[in-house]
Amino acid sequence: MQEPPPDLARPRIVPVGDAAVLVELGETVDPATNAAVLALDARLRALAWPGVVECVPTYRSLLVHFDPDALDGAELITRLAALDLGHAGPAPEGRLWTVPVAYGGEHGLDLEAVAARHGLTAAEVVALHTAPTYRVYMVGFIPGFTYLGGLDPRLATPRREDPRARTPAGTISIGGVQAGIASLEAPSGWHLLGRTPVRTFDPEREPPFLLEPGDRVRFRPIDPATFAELDRRAAAHDPLIEPEEPP
Amino acid sequence: MSGAALRVLRAGPAVTVQDAGRFGRQRLGVSPAGPMDPWAFALAARLAGGPEPASGLELGPGPLELEVLAERVRIGLAGAPRAVAVDGLPRPFWSALELARGQRLALGAAGRGVWSYLVVAGGLALPAVLGSLATHTLSGIGGLAGRALRAEDLLPLAAAEAAAGRPELALAEPPAEEPGPIRVILGPQEAWFTAEGIATFLGAEWRVSARSDRMGYRLEGPRIAHARSPNIVSDGIVFGSIQVPGMGQPIVLLADRQSTGGYPKIATVITADLGRLAQVPAGSALRFAAIDPAEARRARARARQRLEQACARLVPVAAAGRLEAGFLLSVNLVSGVTAGEPEPSRGSGGVGP
Numbered sequence: 360m361q362e363p364p365p366d367l368a369r370p371r372i373v374p375v376g377d378a379a380v381l382v383e384l385g386e387t388v389d390p391a392t393n394a395a396v397l398a399l400d401a402r403l404r405a406l407a408w409p410g411v412v413e414c415v416p417t418y419r420s421l422l423v424h425f426d427p428d429a430l431d432g433a434e435l436i437t438r439l440a441a442l443d444l445g446h447a448g449p450a451p452e453g454r455l456w457t458v459p460v461a462y463g464g465e466h467g468l469d470l471e472a473v474a475a476r477h478g479l480t481a482a483e484v485v486a487l488h489t490a491p492t493y494r495v496y497m498v499g500f501i502p503g504f505t506y507l508g509g510l511d512p513r514l515a516t517p518r519r520e521d522p523r524a525r526t527p528a529g530t531i532s533i534g535g536v537q538a539g540i541a542s543l544e545a546p547s548g549w550h551l552l553g554r555t556p557v558r559t560f561d562p563e564r565e566p567p568f569l570l571e572p573g574d575r576v577r578f579r580p581i582d583p584a585t586f587a588e589l590d591r592r593a594a595a596h597d598p599l600i601e602p603e604e605p606p
Numbered sequence: 607m608s609g610a611a612l613r614v615l616r617a618g619p620a621v622t623v624q625d626a627g628r629f630g631r632q633r634l635g636v637s638p639a640g641p642m643d644p645w646a647f648a649l650a651a652r653l654a655g656g657p658e659p660a661s662g663l664e665l666g667p668g669p670l671e672l673e674v675l676a677e678r679v680r681i682g683l684a685g686a687p688r689a690v691a692v693d694g695l696p697r698p699f700w701s702a703l704e705l706a707r708g709q710r711l712a713l714g715a716a717g718r719g720v721w722s723y724l725v726v727a728g729g730l731a732l733p734a735v736l737g738s739l740a741t742h743t744l745s746g747i748g749g750l751a752g753r754a755l756r757a758e759d760l761l762p763l764a765a766a767e768a769a770a771g772r773p774e775l776a777l778a779e780p781p782a783e784e785p786g787p788i789r790v791i792l793g794p795q796e797a798w799f800t801a802e803g804i805a806t807f808l809g810a811e812w813r814v815s816a817r818s819d820r821m822g823y824r825l826e827g828p829r830i831a832h833a834r835s836p837n838i839v840s841d842g843i844v845f846g847s848i849q850v851p852g853m854g855q856p857i858v859l860l861a862d863r864q865s866t867g868g869y870p871k872i873a874t875v876i877t878a879d880l881g882r883l884a885q886v887p888a889g890s891a892l893r894f895a896a897i898d899p900a901e902a903r904r905a906r907a908r909a910r911q912r913l914e915q916a917c918a919r920l921v922p923v924a925a926a927g928r929l930e931a932g933f934l935l936s937v938n939l940v941s942g943v944t945a946g947e948p949e950p951s952r953g954s955g956g957v958g959p
Contacts, residue, residue, distance in 0.1 A: 373794045376874030377902035379844045381794045388839055400633075415632045415842040417866055422842025424632070427877060427906055432899050499840065499866030502635040502745050506840075542635070543745065560635075562735050562747050568634050 370444045372436050378427045380435050382444065385419040388536060390508055392419045393496045394450035397573045401451045402442070411435075416572045417497045418506070453495065453574035454602035458540065458555050460531050460578045461586035462488075466554035467531070473516055473550050485580055487511045488531075488552060493538060493576045498568075503542030503560025505570045510538045522548035529555045531578070540570070556589035557599045564596040574602070610676030612726070614759040615710065618668015620820070623730060623749030623761070624723075625661040628738035632842070632865045639740035639748060642721045642820060642861045643881035645909060646685035649723075649781065652917045653682030653702040655772070656727030656765075661739045663755070665722040667887065670713045674705045676763055678771065680727040681705065686719030686885055687780070698923060700916075701776035719885035728765035742862055744821065774923035781916045784909070787895040788883050790848065790873035791902055795838060798870035799850070803831035807856065807872055808894055816888045820862040823883070825892075829854035830872065840868040846875030846883070860884060878905040 371383040382399060385392035400416040403423065410430030415422040425435055462485045463470040474484045493507035510533060518534045523546060526532070530541040534549035541547065542560040559569050570576065581589070593599055614621075624647070627640025641647035641664055651660035662681070663670070669688075682702050683690065690697040691712045697703055705711060716722060732739050732749065741749030750759055796804060806828050815824035836852040843849075847859045849869040858875060859867070861884075873894065875883055886892050897905070 374791055374874075374899050375794050375842075375844050375871075376791050376846050377876050377878075377899055377906060379842070379874075381841070383794070383841075386839060413630050413632055415865060417841045418839050420841045422844070424629075424844070427903065428910070431903065497840070497866065498633065499635045499842075500864040502631075502637075502747075504635055567736060568631075572633060 372439050374432050374436070375422065377432055378425060380423045380425065380432060380439065381420055382423065382439055383420040384444065388418050388496070388508065390494065393494065393508060395444070396421050397450035399442070399444060400572070408435075408438070415499070417499065418508075451573055453571070454604055455492070455575045455577070456570060456600055456602050457577045457579050458531075458557055458600060459581040459585070459589060460489075460553040460555050461581050461583050462531075462553035464583065466583070466586065467552045469519075469532075469550040470552050473514070473533070473552065476516065477513060479513075484514065484552065487514050488533075488538075489578045489580060491577075495570050495572050495574045495576060496537075497572055498570065501543055501545060502562075503558075503568055503570070504545070505540040505542070505559055505576070507538040507540070507576060508536075510536055512536070516550050518548040519550065522546055523551075526551060527554060529557065531555055540576075554586065556586055556593045558593050561593075561596055561598075564598060566598075569598060569600065569602075610679070610763040612679070612761040612763065613673040613675055614755050614757055614761070615671040615673055616757055617670050617755045617759075618666055618715070619754065620664075620666025620668065621670055621755040622664050622741040622743070622820075623661065623732060623739055623755070624664045624741060625659055625729075625739045627861075628736055628740050628742070628748065631736055635865045636736060637742050637745065637862055637865060638845070639738070639742040639820075640861050641723060642884040643685055643723070644877075645881040645913065646721065646885075647723045647725070649700075649913060649916060650682040650684035650725040651723075652913070653684060653700070653775070653777075654680060654725040654727040655682070655702060656680070656725075656729060659729070660725050661729040661732075662723060662725035663761075665713060665716070665724065667716045667720050669715050670724075672711045672761075674707055674709045674711070675760075677707055679705050679763060680772065681711075682725040682727070683713075683722065684781075685722035686716035688716050688722060689714035698776040700780060701774065701923060702772075702920075703774050703923070704771070716887075718887075720887050721884055726763060728763060731762040731764040744862060775920040776923050777916055778919040778921050782912050784878070784882065784905075784912075787893040788879050789876045789897045789902065789905060790846075790894050791876060791899060792873045792896050793871070794874075795870035796872055798832055798834055798836070798838065799872055800831045800833045803833070803854075804872065806830050807850075808896055811891045811893055812856065813891045814886050814888050818888055820860060822857045822859045822863065823886075825856045825858065827855070830856065832870070836870060837868055838870050840866045843867050843871075844874060846877070846880050847871045848873045848875065858883060876902040876905055878902065878909040 412424040493509040496508045526547040531553040532549035627638035746752035810827045812825035812827045
């Protein structure tokens, strides 16, 4: 039953047990692959096939959960293969969010070390981190943890050799070519540049989630006093930020 | 609301409120949680007989004692069998029982298997979080404040009288169990392993580590050889995904699984066998066998059929003192066998019928 390594030029559609199917559109972290994943995700949502329970877009694949009592997995694979996945159309233009960040000091324990590693000043690291408009590639492993693509390559930094057992909710960090926003306290091997008072997940707030896969994100520096003020409001379930809808 | 409730008098360490699970937001990182043994939960819900969606308690291996603060409440019991007593008098497991105000229900430690279900007809009146009552302790949501139950907790009942007032019933015999290894479909990343690594996975006996919980079971055995880097670009996880990190020891991801992960997944447990796997206790061993999706579909149909057959053969509890004795005997006998039985994949309780 063993298959050869996947042919990276073509999508691979395979069963994941008997209640999910994986559509693998690549094996790398890059904007084109992720756009294809999000386009397929949007298309399947629009198609709303009976028996498809939910889809989980990640960097380079879409996991399609289905109800095995309502849908035959082999039939689902056939229908997915017929979609001409290579030409799924452009990914939907996500909403744009501006996220306030207190950089450095107690909020960004690794800012100085990252700067030193790359021969930059802390201010230059902040400038490079706030310059791009990032894309939310995926949200995962825990509720609301946001993985961003679009980090300036000059900031690419291998993960720490000694991961921290806990990093605070709201941590703004980088690891390899990825950037992230932590929703909850969690272990992390990434480098901590700063912290946002925004809770990307708050089950007692409506809406509980803010950022979704495909959305775009910019960062805006704030000072520690502003962080403290906004953090108090966020604790009272204020979302703090609103999206700009795509034109 | 009448203030009807169940009061926790004593709870083992892993008693949580669960319903079928929190679906629809895995794309935002939300774990479905829900029952470790979905088949046993479904049987308990059928026995309780209340309206959907069913909710109730999942018991870990330890005991539970409750006091009834309601005129009447009807419950369904299924999963890992254990001693049942109401005000000190033995009652059958795999049953639908009626409890009255002031009565005390005592459930013992699991005789074999791990997880048991007490589903309340009419459900628990707790606030749904993202559409579900299921407790996910890692993100602190669902159930009672997102945590396991402890003594003095009050569990408000949604409609205690709704399904009450009917005869107490029990399964005519313990649910049929599917013998043999835990069945998997290889992949989706089997290409990350050598042929030898896959042969090791399918050939070896695996012991469930003590470092196992609702999130996943760590398995101990020979090292599974990777063909390439034991890291992948993170992708989606399902109930039963078997990931193999660099040290070559598999981890089966279960009810409280993370939504995505970065280790290659050698295989996926089929839905028909999720309960059988979850019911293998720490320290016991199991084996895997690879099947194809068509066979997995037939296995699921048979599991459904067993559930229907069990529910079709119910007998009254009150009429049958001898039946109760028979039940206790069967539970004790099987648990006696399992204690020294090195192949728990054959002796795991609460498979879901």
